[in-house]
Amino acid sequence: MADTVSLLAVFPDLEPAANAIDKLRSLGLSDGQMNVISGIPITEAMLGRPRQWTNVPRLALGGAAGGFLVGLFLIFTPILYFVPVGGQPQIPGPPSVVVLFELTMLGLLISTFLGVFLDSTFPSYRPMEYVPEISDGKIAVLFHCPQGKQEKFTKAMHALGAEKVEVAEAQQL
């Protein structure tokens, strides 16, 4: 990345931000060289960006399977210390369903929650490229342009309605 410089272009609205992404592509940047930072969730389709990969659903399924296995372990524990009670099964069916359901759901929900942390690398308190205007509704396009072409890219962003274009410096949030 030494031969590139990171720029942050701040747009007032969605439309100019989407145009800016098209422009950056036409200037030779790949989708991997840019990122959009916004105060509300904007879908990839709105910006014409490739679909974002997320592991959250897979982690959720994994957690559900884990919870189910813990539930299975718990419902079969009476085998470890069998106390015979007349007329009652050792492993009763319907109550086992309740235990399995609760633990499966608990596993699913906890892993979903942790999935957000893992995928987003939360918590992260190191300095990052950001401007507080983003949470005021602005949309920022963060991109890496080749050294020496900074002026060209800055002009192009301003021409598309960027309110400001600055060198993105990592700062403490």
Added chain:
Amino acid sequence: MAEMTANLERSHEEHLREQHLMLDPKPRGEMNAMVMEAMHTTSWKFWVVAVILGAIVLVGLFGSWGYMIAEGLGVAGVNRPSYWGIFLVNTVFWIGISHAGTFISAILRVFKAEFRRPFTRAAELMTTFGLVQAGFSIFMHMGRVWLAYWLFPYPNQRQLWPNFHSPLSWDLLAITTYLLASTMYLFLPLIPDLAMARDRSEGWRKNIYKVLALGFRGTEGEWTHLRNAMNIFAFAIIPVMFSVHTIVSWDFAAATRPGWNSTIFGPYFVVGALHSGMGAVIMVLAVVRGTMKNMKYFIRPEHFDAIGKLMLIISMTWAYFFFNDYIVQWYGGDKWTKTLLHWHEAGPLGWMWFLMLIVNVAIPWLVLWNKKWRSTPWIVFVVGLLINVGMYIERYIIVPISLTINRQPFTWRLYQPGIEIPLSIGTLAFFILLYMLASKFVPLVPVWEVEEGQMAHSVKKFGRETVVTVSELE
């Protein structure tokens, strides 16, 4: 003529904007500032109320609890045959209150009910704080609370073999799952608002928000992970919510006692929980709107109208389940069940039974059918309060009053609460105090969700009519 028509259309459009928050957008920065101002503006009245509530919590909750621990469970009114008293009434009541948050946040999110947007967090906070009170009530009921760990099911040298198939284990699992799930579900959509608060705070507040916002910036990846997780939560937490109160109902229904042994108790309890929960949500919204700065912009009569409609439907559903439960038992002809039903209606506390039906059914039906009334905050506040009184009475009838009548008439004795009363007042005060304090630290309005909704709404002309339209943004 054309000018007059244009003016009429304009005024209709203005009227629509006044009515609907989603059609009355403000710049995001302004909405952020309004929410932050609401959090930071605290009048002396707030502190007076907080100090009074704090004193009630100290004396009523912790003082009385300490006294009960020192003196033993004998200072409470629970005794043969009503071993389950107000502590369990409170447990069921608070778990019921906690249902509203999930109902509003998850079910309305799944069905894309747009009116939910400004008050999902206010409802979710109720869930978490309601479950805290329910947990307290269970520990109070235990009596020797320092031995609570005996309840944890693990094999031990005391040869208390854990039975994970017991309904009490279901309770532990269900309530723990629901408490964890609802807290996580409260936190996930809060992250972007905590980041917003971080960007607008100074000093110690900034440090707290910085830690809690986890470094969130709003990148495409962060939003994608968050949105996926919130969708999974919205769907998965609904069956968990249903399971919690169903399992609470099985604590009663699985016993072969007259009045309890009912197959319809599960859905009857769930609907009862939603009934009291929605009543509590509307009370909280009326108070938040009336006392916090800028909240009149976010919480409007349209929201009371929408929740009022839900309350009316839930009241009808509750009446249906109540009658269904009642008539089958009444028709069954079992001697002890008939005695119990007669005791409910004509016993010394028969007035409670009639009051329950009046405030849970008659009053909501008489008031909430009228759009003007159900859009008026103070009217729906009173209806919500009465419903909560009615639902508390319902649980009181189900727990200690029903326990009075059993198959051994020589044990019949009317339950007289003792220290349970200050403890109950203490838990109520603690709930309100927690909520008040949270309202000063947690952005009560999910601003990003409101902005997202405002982006999706617009007005459109169909022929001569100007109507509201919503676009599917997700």
